Amino acid sequence: MNKPNRVLVTGNHGYIGSVMAPALARAGYDVVGLDADYFMECTLVPDLANIPTIVKDIRTVTPADLRGFDAVIHLAALSNDPIGNLNAEWTKEINLDGTVRLAQMAKDAGVRRFLFSSSCIMYGMSGADTVDETSPLAPETEYARSKVKAEAALRELADARFSPTYCRNGTIYGLSPRMRFDTVLNDLTARAYTTGEVEISSDGTPWRPVVHVQDIARAFQAVLEAPLEVVHNEAFNIGADKLNHQIRELAEIVADTVPGCRISFKHESGADQRTYKARFAKFAGAFPEFHFNWTARDGARELYESFKANKLTAADFNDRRFTRLRWLRHLVDDGRVNGNLFWSEAAGRAA
Ligand SMILES: NC(=O)c1ccc[n+]([C@@H]2O[C@H](COP(=O)([O-])OP(=O)(O)OC[C@H]3O[C@@H](n4cnc5c(N)ncnc54)[C@H](O)[C@@H]3O)[C@@H](O)[C@H]2O)c1
Numbered sequence: 001m002n003k004p005n006r007v008l009v010t011g012n013h014g015y016i017g018s019v020m021a022p023a024l025a026r027a028g029y030d031v032v033g034l035d036a037d038y039f040m041e042c043t044l045v046p047d048l049a050n051i052p053t054i055v056k057d058i059r060t061v062t063p064a065d066l067r068g069f070d071a072v073i074h075l076a077a078l079s080n081d082p083i084g085n086l087n088a089e090w091t092k093e094i095n096l097d098g099t100v101r102l103a104q105m106a107k108d109a110g111v112r113r114f115l116f117s118s119s120c121i122m123y124g125m126s127g128a129d130t131v132d133e134t135s136p137l138a139p140e141t142e143y144a145r146s147k148v149k150a151e152a153a154l155r156e157l158a159d160a161r162f163s164p165t166y167c168r169n170g171t172i173y174g175l176s177p178r179m180r181f182d183t184v185l186n187d188l189t190a191r192a193y194t195t196g197e198v199e200i201s202s203d204g205t206p207w208r209p210v211v212h213v214q215d216i217a218r219a220f221q222a223v224l225e226a227p228l229e230v231v232h233n234e235a236f237n238i239g240a241d242k243l244n245h246q247i248r249e250l251a252e253i254v255a256d257t258v259p260g261c262r263i264s265f266k267h268e269s270g271a272d273q274r275t276y277k278a279r280f281a282k283f284a285g286a287f288p289e290f291h292f293n294w295t296a297r298d299g300a301r302e303l304y305e306s307f308k309a310n311k312l313t314a315a316d317f318n319d320r321r322f323t324r325l326r327w328l329r330h331l332v333d334d335g336r337v338n339g340n341l342f343w344s345e346a347a348g349r350a351a
Helices: 017-026 081-086 088-108 142-157 184-195 213-225 247-257 281-286 296-309 314-318 324-333
Strands: 006-010 030-035 053-055 071-074 113-119 126-131 163-169 171-173 197-200 207-212 234-238 244-246 262-265 275-278
Touching (some): 006 017, 017 030, 017 213, 071 088, 071 213, 081 324, 088 142, 113 142, 113 213, 163 213, 171 184, 171 213, 184 197, 184 207, 197 247, 207 275, 234 281, 247 262
Parallel strands (some): 006 030, 006 071, 030 053, 071 113, 113 163, 126 275, 163 234, 197 262
Antiparallel strands (some): 207 244
16 A cells, blocks of 8 residues: 555644644645644744644544545644543543544545554553553553543454554653643753752652654654554554653753753652653564654753743743643633533634
């Protein structure tokens, strides 16, 4: 089969999508986006390209929206753990039911490949071992459960004409137009730059696999271009073994990068000590040519340089626009989205 050419990227206006969709367009793909545009006002740096976008909720897509695509890259989701605590039903409806509905329509429309943006968080954070794709899944939050259940449902759809792939990402960092400061390295670097202090509530020993957003974009492109037999109905941890870091190391990298900042470890008894390290051998074996270009150190440097160039302030860092949970809560409180997280007719997107 020829490589896919026409690709629908859902969630293309989010943190990952606003880097990935332009990267795919630059690589020669005919890219169309689909996004509910919850975060269009949450822009830190200008968009990299103007990708034609269907402004729509994935819960209301129709078969016509899916027709003519060779592949769907499905990024659209409520993407962090605490949002599930705000309203578990939204996470289930969008991340699970919305995903299954979208995939079923894609399959019916003849879309061949479906890349699902999943997460290593589904292994839980017992800290027991290094986790790989064969490890038991132990989701601890509504968000993580939505990823586990969505993968399971997508497996049921896999057959000779529909090839889902489950891309289980580590925690992502790096500059994006739709910036998030609620992921670990982005948070630490922005905090250090705007306040001069990095206070870690734990003792800094927990592990996290981290990956740069541009490397994620390239890794998804590699999956998109892989022979179907390599990726059909397969899960891959996306990252590299050397990108597992202890929070302490990440904080030290940030302290080396941001002049004059101080780090402290508070060793609080109730601090988040959950930890997990992922193994990435399966991805490395399937994609031997692929190289993760970014290190956490390069990423902290990129963020620091961009914060300097854009004169990031503490007010920007604390602004609700860059924390997904706080922005969604704001949209709800202002009545701009309704209780089901659909834009309100009167006071919605244009407000
Ligand atoms: N950022 C990370 O560290 C990370 C790690 C692992 C997995 N992921 C996964 O990658 C994907 C993208 O993450 P992100 O960081 O870019 O998140 P994000 O919140 O920045 O972007 C998500 C995008 O999806 C859109 N969206 C949300 N609900 C929608 C709906 N019902 N209909 C249409 N569009 C909708 C939003 O408007 C937004 O543009 C998610 O599936 C997330 O779970 C992210």
